[in-house]
Amino acid sequence: MAIIISKDKKADGLLNSVEEISGIDVRSCLQCKKCTNGCAVVNLVKVPPSEIIRRLQLNDDDVLSSDLVWMCASCETCFARCPMKINMAAVMDALRVIAVRKNLSKQKGNVPLFNKSFLKTVKMFGRTYDLGMIAAYKIGTSSYFQDTDKFPMMLKKGKIALFPSFKADKKYTKRIFKGLSS
Amino acid sequence: MKYAYYPGCSAESTARDQYMSVKEVAKVLDIELIEPKGWTCCGSTPAHHTNKLLSVSLPAANLLMAQKMGLDMVVFCAACYNRMKVANHEIQTNPKIRKEVSAALCEDYDGSVNVRHFVEVLVKEVGIKKLQETFTHSLDGLKVVNYYGCLLVRPNEVTNFDNPENPTIMDSLITIMGGESIDWPHKVECCGGGFALSRTDIVVELSNSILGMAKSSGAQCMAVACPMCQVNLDLRQNDINKIKGKDYNLPIVYISQLVGLCLGISPEKLGMDKCVVSPKPIIEKVKVF
Numbered sequence: 001m002a003i004i005i006s007k008d009k010k011a012d013g014l015l016n017s018v019e020e021i022s023g024i025d026v027r028s029c030l031q032c033k034k035c036t037n038g039c040a041v042v043n044l045v046k047v048p049p050s051e052i053i054r055r056l057q058l059n060d061d062d063v064l065s066s067d068l069v070w071m072c073a074s075c076e077t078c079f080a081r082c083p084m085k086i087n088m089a090a091v092m093d094a095l096r097v098i099a100v101r102k103n104l105s106k107q108k109g110n111v112p113l114f115n116k117s118f119l120k121t122v123k124m125f126g127r128t129y130d131l132g133m134i135a136a137y138k139i140g141t142s143s144y145f146q147d148t149d150k151f152p153m154m155l156k157k158g159k160i161a162l163f164p165s166f167k168a169d170k171k172y173t174k175r176i177f178k179g180l181s182s
Numbered sequence: 183m184k185y186a187y188y189p190g191c192s193a194e195s196t197a198r199d200q201y202m203s204v205k206e207v208a209k210v211l212d213i214e215l216i217e218p219k220g221w222t223c224c225g226s227t228p229a230h231h232t233n234k235l236l237s238v239s240l241p242a243a244n245l246l247m248a249q250k251m252g253l254d255m256v257v258f259c260a261a262c263y264n265r266m267k268v269a270n271h272e273i274q275t276n277p278k279i280r281k282e283v284s285a286a287l288c289e290d291y292d293g294s295v296n297v298r299h300f301v302e303v304l305v306k307e308v309g310i311k312k313l314q315e316t317f318t319h320s321l322d323g324l325k326v327v328n329y330y331g332c333l334l335v336r337p338n339e340v341t342n343f344d345n346p347e348n349p350t351i352m353d354s355l356i357t358i359m360g361g362e363s364i365d366w367p368h369k370v371e372c373c374g375g376g377f378a379l380s381r382t383d384i385v386v387e388l389s390n391s392i393l394g395m396a397k398s399s400g401a402q403c404m405a406v407a408c409p410m411c412q413v414n415l416d417l418r419q420n421d422i423n424k425i426k427g428k429d430y431n432l433p434i435v436y437i438s439q440l441v442g443l444c445l446g447i448s449p450e451k452l453g454m455d456k457c458v459v460s461p462k463p464i465i466e467k468v469k470v471f
Contacts, residue, residue, distance in 0.1 A: 021234070023276070040372035040388055071384060074227060075372035076336040080346050087337070096231050114380040115228035122240075126222040128191040137379060146382070150417065154196075157456045159417075161195045169220030176239050179286040 014098070015059050021094035028084045029053045035078030035088055041071050049078050049088050056091070064099045068092070070107045113140045123177045126168025130160050183307060185298070186248035187215035188266070190259035190409070191223050196417075197259065197409030199453030203438040204258050204300055206452060210445045211308050211316065215256060218247035224265040227376035238279055239286040241269040245295040246287060254296040256303055258438065260408030261375075264333035264341060266297045271340045299334060299343065301407055301437060305351055310358055317471060318446040320360030324467045327364045327401040328352035328437070329392065331411045332372050346370065352405060352437055359444045360471070366399040368392050373414040382418070389414045390422045393430045403464050405437040412436060416458045433461040443468045 019026060029050070036048040047055075047066040055063045063069070069092065078088035096112075099105045105112045117136035121129040138144055154160040187208075193201035208215045225240035245266060248255040257263040273280045273293030284290040304313065330349045338346035347370065353363040371392055374385030393415060396404050406412050416434035423429055435457060442452040443465070454461050 041384060044384060044387060071381065073332075073372050073375050073377060073384065073388070074230070075332040075375065077332070077370075077372070080336045080338060089337075093230050093234065097233070100232075109377070109380040109383075111231070111377075111380045115231050118226070118228040119232060119236075122223040122225065126220070127194070128223050128226075130195045134379065147379075153458070154417075157458075158198050159196050159456055165191075165194050167220065168222045170222070172220065172243055173222045173240070175288070176236070176243060176286050179288075180233060180236055180239065 013059070014061055014063070015056050017098055018056060018091060018094045021097055022087070022090040024087045024090050024094075026053050026056055026086060026091055029057065029086055030084060032083060034081045034083065035086075038077040038081050040073055040075045040077060041068070045071050052095075053086070053088070053091070064095060064102060064104045067107065069095050069099055070105065070109065070111045110137075110141050113137055121164070122173060124170070125164040125166070126170035126173040127165045129164035131162065132164060183212060183303075184214040184216070184253060185256040185303070186251050186253040187217050188221055188224075188244055188248075188255055188257045188262055189217060190257065190262040192259055192409040196413050199456040200258055200409055200412070200436045200438065202451065202453035203436055203442045203447075206447050207304075207438050207442050207445060210442075210447065211304075211312075213303065213308065216251065216253070218244060218251060221247065224262045226261050226265065230265070230268075235279070235282055235286065237265065238269045238272045239283050241266040242273060242283050242291050242293075243287055245269065245293075245297070246289060246291045248295045249291065254298055256298050256300055258300045258407070258409075258436075260299070260331060260333040261410055263297060263299050267341045269293070270295065270297065299407065301351055301355065302343070304441065305355060310354065313355075313441075314358050317359060317444045319444045319468050320471045321356065321440065321444065321464075322360055322467050322469050324361045324464060325364055325400050325402040326356045326361045326405050326440070327366050327396045327399055327403075328356060328369060328405050329373075329396070329411060329415070330369050331406070331408050332370065332375065334407060335370050352407065355437060355441065356405065359440060361440070364399050364401055366395060366401070368395040373411045375410050375414070378410065378413055378418070382421070385414050385418055386422050386425050389418060390426045390428070393419065393422060393432055394428070396432060397430055401432060402467075403433040403435060403461070405440055406434060407437050419459055431459060433457060433459050433464055435461055435464065440464070
């Protein structure tokens with residue numbers, strides 16, 4: 001596949017940032033494409049993992065907006081099969097962190113909002129609170145009716161809790177969040 | 183046999199059935215499971231998407247609780263299991279992370295608490311022989327596909343659970359329960375995992391492929407060991423049928439529920455009424471050895 005990278009893009013050290021955040025050396029990639037061949041979502045994305053790595057090596061900032069960044073399911077098949085032991089899942093995590101920082105994460109499903117809603121309940125209650133998380137995410141994505149048909153059945157079966165858990169040591173979790181944000 | 187037991191947040195919501203079945207099975211097999219007081223969320227996928235240090239600190243906080251109890255940590259949720267194994271690995275191999283995590287926890291943690299999946303405890307600690315002696319009921323040739331998913335087996339260097347491409351530990355359990363464990367190619371494919379809410383389209387695609395392969399392999403039910411896989415394949419199955427024009431009707435049960443049935447525990451106590459696709463064909467098949 002031909003990769004076209006426009007000349008006016010300045011290399012601003014994306015490769016370095018990714019390697020620093022992930023602790024992974026992506027320069028050793030041989031482009032054998034085992035990662036791409038095993039990728040769970042390869043048929044659904046425009047940019048496969050092996051291309052992400054190659055573009056990264058060329059310091060192409062456009063990888064931050066690649067669909068795979070927010071469609072990668074972190075199944076780690078790529079890492080398991082890489083002959084050079086490149087932890088692609090960790091590279092994808094680093095790309096997500098940078099994409100959010102640079103506000104380049106507006107993609108279908110708004111996964112960053114889901115992450116935020118999830119972690120917010122963890123910070124508040126020490127454990128996840130599904131209903132609170134779902135409400136925050138639905139309001140943010142205006143997806144009010146998605147899956148609402150399932151709620152009555154889930155409530156009846158006790159598969160979703162009405163109230164958050166109060167058994168967690170939430171002070172501990174709060175301290176961890178606070179310690180990391182400072 | 184005594185362990186610290188980490189149920190994981192889903193045990194209080196979508197995976198209450200998993201929680202019930204693990205507790206019941208442990209009781210019959212004399213495995214003492216003690217929950218660390220005040221256990222907190224492992225951070226799951228949102229944490230490692232967001233901040234590496236957070237994704238290590240949250241599980242480490244719980245592992246530290248287990249260390250203080252002087253016990254190994256037993257986990258059923260594959261996601262929690264994976265995050266804890268990764269946390270231990272990071273702390274053991276990266277002194278900088280260990281230092282930063284210790285600062286976040288206000289206490290040093292050395293990454294040394296053993297993390298075991300409940301299935302590992304059954305097969306490797308209780309042992310096949312004792313299980314065989316204790317089983318009162320048989321699956322009577324029930325055709326089962328075992329679905330391991332991603333997080334138990336990958337990365338193999340870290341989880342060291344089983345063969346990462348062709349794990350067999352769950353198959354060995356099904357066999358001694360008198361079930362027919364089917365060899366199939368989707369044991370370690372991905373169901374869409376954490377996209378259950380944000381990218382249901384991806385879950386539909388991936389889970390459809392798994393359900394389709396299970397059906398064409400002749401499965402009468404699927405055994406899982408991860409609450410996220412269970413939700414994607416069971417709760418989402420009706421949507422998949424509608425979108426993909428299928429009629430799978432394949433019960434998706436926790437392997438702990440099947441073990442429970444063979445120990446003579448009632449389906450109600452194992453939370454089997456919580457399955458969305460009715461597990462009645464399985465329950466009817468089970469008979470006294």
